[in-house]
Amino acid sequence: MAQTDQVPDRIEANWLTAPGTQAVMTALEAARPGGSRFVGGCVRNTLRGIPADDIDIATQILPEDVMKAMKAAGIRSLPTGIEHGTVTAIIDGEPFEITSLRRDVETDGRRAVVAFTEDWAEDAQRRDFRLNAIYAGPDGALHEVVPGSIEDALAGRVIFIGDGDQRLREDYLRILRFFRFNAWYGAEVDAEGLAACTRQKDGLAKIARERIWKELKRLLEAPDPSDAMLAMEESDVLDAVLPVASAGVLPALVAVERAAGLSPDPMQRLMALLPRRLREIREVGQVLRLSNAEQDRMAAWADPALGHVETLSPAELAEAFYRFGPEVVCDRALIEASTGAGDSLKPVLAAAGRWSRPELPVGGADALAAGLSGPAIGKALARVENTWIASGFTLSREDLLAELTPPD
Numbered sequence: 122m123a124q125t126d127q128v129p130d131r132i133e134a135n136w137l138t139a140p141g142t143q144a145v146m147t148a149l150e151a152a153r154p155g156g157s158r159f160v161g162g163c164v165r166n167t168l169r170g171i172p173a174d175d176i177d178i179a180t181q182i183l184p185e186d187v188m189k190a191m192k193a194a195g196i197r198s199l200p201t202g203i204e205h206g207t208v209t210a211i212i213d214g215e216p217f218e219i220t221s222l223r224r225d226v227e228t229d230g231r232r233a234v235v236a237f238t239e240d241w242a243e244d245a246q247r248r249d250f251r252l253n254a255i256y257a258g259p260d261g262a263l264h265e266v267v268p269g270s271i272e273d274a275l276a277g278r279v280i281f282i283g284d285g286d287q288r289l290r291e292d293y294l295r296i297l298r299f300f301r302f303n304a305w306y307g308a309e310v311d312a313e314g315l316a317a318c319t320r321q322k323d324g325l326a327k328i329a330r331e332r333i334w335k336e337l338k339r340l341l342e343a344p345d346p347s348d349a350m351l352a353m354e355e356s357d358v359l360d361a362v363l364p365v366a367s368a369g370v371l372p373a374l375v376a377v378e379r380a381a382g383l384s385p386d387p388m389q390r391l392m393a394l395l396p397r398r399l400r401e402i403r404e405v406g407q408v409l410r411l412s413n414a415e416q417d418r419m420a421a422w423a424d425p426a427l428g429h430v431e432t433l434s435p436a437e438l439a440e441a442f443y444r445f446g447p448e449v450v451c452d453r454a455l456i457e458a459s460t461g462a463g464d465s466l467k468p469v470l471a472a473a474g475r476w477s478r479p480e481l482p483v484g485g486a487d488a489l490a491a492g493l494s495g496p497a498i499g500k501a502l503a504r505v506e507n508t509w510i511a512s513g514f515t516l517s518r519e520d521l522l523a524e525l526t527p528p529d
Contacts, residue, residue, distance in 0.1 A: 277306030285317030293324035
């Protein structure tokens with residue numbers, strides 16, 4: 122966590138002086154001197170000494186005039202959200218999101234009708250958390266429009282701007298953002314903000330399921346989301362999103378990950394929240410609108426045909442890798458280890474790292490040549506494959522061809 126004895130008055134970072142950043146800011150300054158500032162994550166992260174993912178710019182210039190300014194400077198721009206004031210400038214493939222200062226005229230918890238303004242305070246008051254409402258000029262000079270916002274960023278405190286209930290009624294997805302930011306920045310969860318999330322949790326029903334999963338996934342990617350997820354469960358917000366989920370195993374899961382040197386995997390962490398029953402797993406896949414690949418991975422992890430990994434011998438482990446794939450077996454091993462059901466994770470991971478899928482030496486053409494036809498081909502190949510697996514994948518092609526005999 123970033124620490125300081127004194128609240129800084131400016132930021133310094135490579136992104137601030139990069140040619141692309143300077144080109145965009147120069148174009149905006151030419152249109153209106155002093156009318157544009159960096160805002161949001163790039164400022165917050167730089168204050169905390171961590172990399173900035175995206176560069177967002179707030180401006181007093183109207184969106185149509187932003188596009189004119191970019192065109193005059195020879196910079197490509199797209200009206201990515203122009204009805205809400207957002208234009209994206211692109212230089213060498215890098216996007217710069219430029220949004221005109223605005224205030225909410227009408228909100229319904231999902232989207233807002235906005236009016237443009239030149240007032241920095243009005244723009245700041247419509248943002249979600251104080252640490253996200255810090256502005257920086259082209260030279261890095263900080264502008265603290267919301268009192269306490271710089272100290273919040275340094276300390277990792279996630280506190281709503283103004284009335285928390287009002288901020289949430291403007292956009293109910295901010296409930297999950299509250300827990301996501303707490304997961305990443307690690308300060309103690311703000312009691313007033315938590316209470317507001319509890320009161321407004323039913324509003325999450327208005328949010329598209331895809332957006333719910335996107336936010337939850339980013340939360341689960343945090344190095345240790347345990348405290349945030351437990352607070353989410355205790356406030357009944359988790360129940361509003363995933364009624365079958367429980368966050369109790371997450372602290373143990375994170376400990377096992379770290380002991381094994383594993384990077385956070387949001388899919389594995391989602392599995393850890395859920396009962397390993399196919400019916401519930403399929404329901405969660407539908408509720409969160411998971412991708413087909415994500416749903417398949419979850420279903421494979423829950424497949425009852427794969428037994429406890431901790432009890433598998435080396436030969437049985439090799440068979441499990443072959444039938445289910447190393448990823449699924451490692452998913453199962455990790456969750457078992459986190460629930461105290463086994464201590465075989467490291468050997469499984471090591472074996473998975475060495476695993477190379479063997480190819481069955483015989484196929485359909487060989488079955489046809491042996492005089493088989495129709496459904497008998499599939500049955501014979503399945504039988505031969507089982508024999509080959511049972512041998513530890515050692516039987517030769519000649520051995521297996523001898524097994525491909527037509528039925529009497």
